[in-house]
Amino acid sequence: DPGRELPEAARWSIGTTTAINGKPYSVAYTGQASLISAQGELPKLPPLGQPFDMVELRSSDGEVVSIDYGHQPPGVERGKAVLLDDLQLQGLKDESAKIESGRQFNCPHCGAPVHVQLATTKSLTCGSCASIISLESGVGGELRSAEQDEPVRPIIPLGSKGQLQGVHWQVVGFQHRMGVEPGDDEHFGWSEYLLYNQKRGFAFLVDSEEGWSMVHPTTGAPQMAANGRSATYLGTQYDLKYSYEAETTYVLGEFYWQVTRGQKTSNRDFASAKGLLSMEQSANEVTWSAGDKLASDTVVKAFKLEDKKDVLQRDDPGPFVAAKGVGCGTIILIAVVILILLIILSDCSGSSGSGYRSSGGSFGGYSSGGSHK
Incomplete structure (x- = not known):
C-alpha cells in the first residue's frame, strides 16, 4: 500500500x-x-x-x-x-527440442564431459556416473556434485519427444520419489518426467499407482481451506485425497530448480471432477501444480512406445467423487456386515492376519526455485 x-x-x-x-x-x-x-x-x-x-x-x-x-x-x-505466443515474438523455433549449442564442462566427480542444453538449468546429472551437479554458481564457478547409488531406470528415455494435449514436448529430466503418510510406516513411490517446450515452458508427466497424469506449475496460489480439507483454484473446489511427506530418491537429466537427492517436502493432493491439484511445501517455498489424468494409451501413442505398451499400462482414469454424507441405506448395510463379522469371529480364536493399503502417488511435480513466471 x-x-x-x-x-x-x-x-x-x-x-x-x-x-x-x-x-x-x-x-x-x-x-x-x-x-x-x-x-x-x-x-x-x-x-x-x-x-x-x-x-x-x-x-x-x-x-x-x-x-x-x-x-x-x-x-x-x-x-x-503470459504465453510466449501472446508476446508475438518473431524468429522463434516451433520445436520443443533443447538448445543445440549447449555449454560444456567436465564432471567434478568422474571427469567425463557434461553438456548443458537448457539456459534455465540449475541442476543436472552426469551421463557417465549419474552424479548430481549443481550449477548454482554457473558453469564457470565452483561445481558441486553428489554421487548417486541404486539407479532407477526411466521407462520413457530422456530425450524422447512426444505430443500431449496438442503440444510437442521433450523429456529433459526424470526423478523418482517416495512418500509416506504421517504416522504410517508404509512407503509408496512414483516417478516424474520433466517435459520441456520452448514456448510453453515446463510440465510434469507423473507415473503413480493411480495412473498417469500431466500437471503444470501454477502461477497463482490456490486458496486452501482453514482445515486443509479442500482448496479452491480459478473458481473450482478440489477435495483433499492424500496428505503425506515426500522425498526425492533419484534424478536424471536437467532441472530448472536446485534438485538434490533426499530433498523433502510436505505434500497435499486434491482432486475434483475437473482435474487434479497438488501442493508441495518445503522450508522456504510453497508450490502448486494443476492438471489432469491421462489414459495409458495416450502416453504410449504420444511417445510412440508401442513396444512398451504392457509396461506403461496403468489403471484408466475415472471421475473423482468426493465423500458425501452417509445415508440410511448405507448405515443398515454396515450394521448387517458388522453382525455377520461378529458371528464369524465368535467361531474363531487366536487367528491373525495382515492388511494391505495402497497409498496414492503424487499428482504434481516438484517445482522449486521460486520462479515460474
Whole structure:
C-alpha cells in the first residue's frame, strides 16, 4: 500500500497471507538470490555474486509480486504469467527440442564431459556416473556434485519427444520419489518426467499407482481451506485425497530448480471432477501444480512406445467423487456386515492376519526455485 513500509525479509513466513490494496496474496517463496551475469542496458543491479534476500507473493488469479531486498529501499515488481505466443515474438523455433549449442564442462566427480542444453538449468546429472551437479554458481564457478547409488531406470528415455494435449514436448529430466503418510510406516513411490517446450515452458508427466497424469506449475496460489480439507483454484473446489511427506530418491537429466537427492517436502493432493491439484511445501517455498489424468494409451501413442505398451499400462482414469454424507441405506448395510463379522469371529480364536493399503502417488511435480513466471 502507498506509504506502507515493507517488513524485513526474515519476517515473511511461508504460507501466510498478506494484502496489497485490499487484495490477498500468499507468501510463496522466501530465500536468497545472487546476480551471476548481466548484459545490456539495465536499471541499478546488486553487486555481482553477492547474495540478497528475495520474497515472492502470489494471488489466486495468477499475479506475482517479487520483493528484491538487494536494493534500499527494496524493489517491488508485480506481474502476471503470459504465453510466449501472446508476446508475438518473431524468429522463434516451433520445436520443443533443447538448445543445440549447449555449454560444456567436465564432471567434478568422474571427469567425463557434461553438456548443458537448457539456459534455465540449475541442476543436472552426469551421463557417465549419474552424479548430481549443481550449477548454482554457473558453469564457470565452483561445481558441486553428489554421487548417486541404486539407479532407477526411466521407462520413457530422456530425450524422447512426444505430443500431449496438442503440444510437442521433450523429456529433459526424470526423478523418482517416495512418500509416506504421517504416522504410517508404509512407503509408496512414483516417478516424474520433466517435459520441456520452448514456448510453453515446463510440465510434469507423473507415473503413480493411480495412473498417469500431466500437471503444470501454477502461477497463482490456490486458496486452501482453514482445515486443509479442500482448496479452491480459478473458481473450482478440489477435495483433499492424500496428505503425506515426500522425498526425492533419484534424478536424471536437467532441472530448472536446485534438485538434490533426499530433498523433502510436505505434500497435499486434491482432486475434483475437473482435474487434479497438488501442493508441495518445503522450508522456504510453497508450490502448486494443476492438471489432469491421462489414459495409458495416450502416453504410449504420444511417445510412440508401442513396444512398451504392457509396461506403461496403468489403471484408466475415472471421475473423482468426493465423500458425501452417509445415508440410511448405507448405515443398515454396515450394521448387517458388522453382525455377520461378529458371528464369524465368535467361531474363531487366536487367528491373525495382515492388511494391505495402497497409498496414492503424487499428482504434481516438484517445482522449486521460486520462479515460474
